[in-house]
Amino acid sequence: MSASSEQKKGPIMPMQLPEIPLEAVDLRDRTLVITYAPELQSLRESIARVGIQQPPILQKIPRSGRYRIVCGYKRLLVLEALGFEKVIAHLASAENELKLFLRGLHENLGTRSLNVVEKSLALDKLAGQFRLSREEMLKDHLPALGLGSDPKTLDLYLSLARLEEPIKQDLAAGKISIATAQQLLTLSPEDRLAFGKLLTALVLGKNRQREFLSLLRDLSLKGKTSINELLGDPQITSLVQDPQVQVPIRAKRVRELLIRRRYPRLSRAADEFEEIKKKLRLPAHLSLTASPFFEGQDYRLTITFRSREQLAAAQKALAAMAESSALAELLEITFRDQE
Amino acid sequence: MGTEIFRPQKIFVERSIRDLPFTRKLLDRWPSVPVQIVSQPQQAVDALRGEPDPIAAGKRSLLIARQRGPFIKRCPGTKNYICCGYRIINAATNCDLDCTYCILQGYLTIPLLTVYANLDDLMAQLDSFLSSGQDEFYRLGTGELTDSLSLDPSFGHARLLVPYFADKSNAILELKTKTTNVEDLMDLEHAGRTVVSWSLNAEPVVRKEEHGAPPVKERLQAARRCYRAGYRIGFHFDPLIDYPGWEEDYRRVVEAIFQHVDPQAIAWISLGALRYPPQLEEIIRRRHPQSEIVLGELFPGKDGKPRYFRPIRTRMFRKLNTWIKEHDPDVFVYLCMESDLVWRQALGWSPGNMARLSRLLDERVKP
Numbered sequence A: 001m002s003a004s005s006e007q008k009k010g011p012i013m014p015m016q017l018p019e020i021p022l023e024a025v026d027l028r029d030r031t032l033v034i035t036y037a038p039e040l041q042s043l044r045e046s047i048a049r050v051g052i053q054q055p056p057i058l059q060k061i062p063r064s065g066r067y068r069i070v071c072g073y074k075r076l077l078v079l080e081a082l083g084f085e086k087v088i089a090h091l092a093s094a095e096n097e098l099k100l101f102l103r104g105l106h107e108n109l110g111t112r113s114l115n116v117v118e119k120s121l122a123l124d125k126l127a128g129q130f131r132l133s134r135e136e137m138l139k140d141h142l143p144a145l146g147l148g149s150d151p152k153t154l155d156l157y158l159s160l161a162r163l164e165e166p167i168k169q170d171l172a173a174g175k176i177s178i179a180t181a182q183q184l185l186t187l188s189p190e191d192r193l194a195f196g197k198l199l200t201a202l203v204l205g206k207n208r209q210r211e212f213l214s215l216l217r218d219l220s221l222k223g224k225t226s227i228n229e230l231l232g233d234p235q236i237t238s239l240v241q242d243p244q245v246q247v248p249i250r251a252k253r254v255r256e257l258l259i260r261r262r263y264p265r266l267s268r269a270a271d272e273f274e275e276i277k278k279k280l281r282l283p284a285h286l287s288l289t290a291s292p293f294f295e296g297q298d299y300r301l302t303i304t305f306r307s308r309e310q311l312a313a314a315q316k317a318l319a320a321m322a323e324s325s326a327l328a329e330l331l332e333i334t335f336r337d338q339e
Numbered sequence B: 001m002g003t004e005i006f007r008p009q010k011i012f013v014e015r016s017i018r019d020l021p022f023t024r025k026l027l028d029r030w031p032s033v034p035v036q037i038v039s040q041p042q043q044a045v046d047a048l049r050g051e052p053d054p055i056a057a058g059k060r061s062l063l064i065a066r067q068r069g070p071f072i073k074r075c076p077g078t079k080n081y082i083c084c085g086y087r088i089i090n091a092a093t094n095c096d097l098d099c100t101y102c103i104l105q106g107y108l109t110i111p112l113l114t115v116y117a118n119l120d121d122l123m124a125q126l127d128s129f130l131s132s133g134q135d136e137f138y139r140l141g142t143g144e145l146t147d148s149l150s151l152d153p154s155f156g157h158a159r160l161l162v163p164y165f166a167d168k169s170n171a172i173l174e175l176k177t178k179t180t181n182v183e184d185l186m187d188l189e190h191a192g193r194t195v196v197s198w199s200l201n202a203e204p205v206v207r208k209e210e211h212g213a214p215p216v217k218e219r220l221q222a223a224r225r226c227y228r229a230g231y232r233i234g235f236h237f238d239p240l241i242d243y244p245g246w247e248e249d250y251r252r253v254v255e256a257i258f259q260h261v262d263p264q265a266i267a268w269i270s271l272g273a274l275r276y277p278p279q280l281e282e283i284i285r286r287r288h289p290q291s292e293i294v295l296g297e298l299f300p301g302k303d304g305k306p307r308y309f310r311p312i313r314t315r316m317f318r319k320l321n322t323w324i325k326e327h328d329p330d331v332f333v334y335l336c337m338e339s340d341l342v343w344r345q346a347l348g349w350s351p352g353n354m355a356r357l358s359r360l361l362d363e364r365v366k367p
Ligand code: SF4
Pocket: B094, B095, B096, B097, B098, B099, B101, B102, B103, B104, B145, B146, B147, B178
């Protein structure tokens, strides 16, 4: 069913429910709404085809004569977008607001899983708007949201509600992990937003997010500068924005640069090792590795072959390597100091 | 500034030792401090739950308990590095100082200051331990899971142990400290069988990382008092911290050692670079956000513990060793938990294994 002109009144329901003009519904009043960054496309298609199966719940505000959403925020957004003029809705009796809020919340919980931000907003409203005690939250509401009953989890979710909008959107969309968000909470708002922009630009996976954040945090502490300033560094911005290369390559290059700055001495040793490896001119099927972080003095050489000829070639390359002056250099770097 | 006199905010007493003389002595010392009798140490641990910083709270609470395990243990050392064959006398655990790098922050299952009251068991275990291996020589110390002297004015372990070791020919006692609490040592009969040693560091490191510990100068003045009282003296530069300007600062400490103590009296000087169990990093960052030690170039070593990039530590060890040897080439310098490679690179030789290092250290203090 499409939104043709005679259907602009909204779906036909079996029960006698009031028809409310859509313009009388205050879509900006989120007092009782926890829905955040909803995905509307599939709902839109469904409503356009078969209408609303479950009428929203509204509360009339006597002072203004307008309606507040108790439940059905997404449905109402879609109806508005589809050009409906009226909606058939349940009208909530003038119960206290907490009851209405919990009714809406549990309707949501019964039909879909809430994203992280929605859970944090729900808890934030219960604590702030409805002034529930910590004990009540821990006993009833945290478990109802599937979050257990650990006070630390409650504190974390309450803090998440205070994140800036762009960060919350990434969190709701699953682009930022909760672990990363938790770390972001320790940063200043400017640093958080700068990091959020970097995440969006480089499309980092969750492990990389953690790694980037930890590198940036350490570099900012070491350099006594903010992450925001660090990310404004021309060398970094040019890598982040380089139009010549694809995003994953940009991310790789930024990562390498950050590692280089965080671990300059290890990076120098690794460069030196690579230089010497080049001088050794090893064929592709011989691979040479140093001990992890150059902690030991052993090197490991791996030969990969699938024919007698390849093995013989490797043998020849090994003999040449044993005679090479680059080998002496290689063995000597183990004993080199660094300033 | 000396070490502040310790006074717990709360005392937990395990029921089974509440009437032992040591317990009574401690309770008499702090008559106005609230006391709670517990049947198990775990009850005291539970009381710290909900504290914003249970480790800090643990340092203000004293648990007087019964040592149920052995009082004497081998120092656990670390995998794939050469350790020195030390024995730990576990008469107390935890410490009232709060060094940022202290491994006890992540190590203790009972995060309270804990002292064991069944001292008769301690002495009996020492008797049987030292008489069982008459041919062997043992270096034992109380300063691995605590600071040996920080709480000694209250606990009095030195007064018990120093005279005990005075007539032992197959063992030496080491009291390792950062404090200046040596008053009680002055009149003790020690017969040269106790080494009093100080953990030293560069002054900026002391100020930033060793919270509650006195400055190096005061530690060295205390060392001088002990030297004058005839004790052998040890020094431990551990953990060495790499930061811009470390050379100048550490060199100054080396100079100061020799201004305070005759090299002849020095049993040993050990060098150890910053390293810690991996899980400690998170604790350091959380509890000591102003500390920069975790920002060094540290990587997992062969034991999985983060330690400085090898060339960094080698260089630090080599420099310190050189400065020490410039003062007296005969001072025995050893590395704490290092690889054979680092020994050779830094000091030009290596004991090769624990047994040899242990023997060399024994030689320094055998009667
Ligand atoms: S003095 Fe030793 S035991 Fe005490 S906090 Fe410092 S490192 Fe830990």
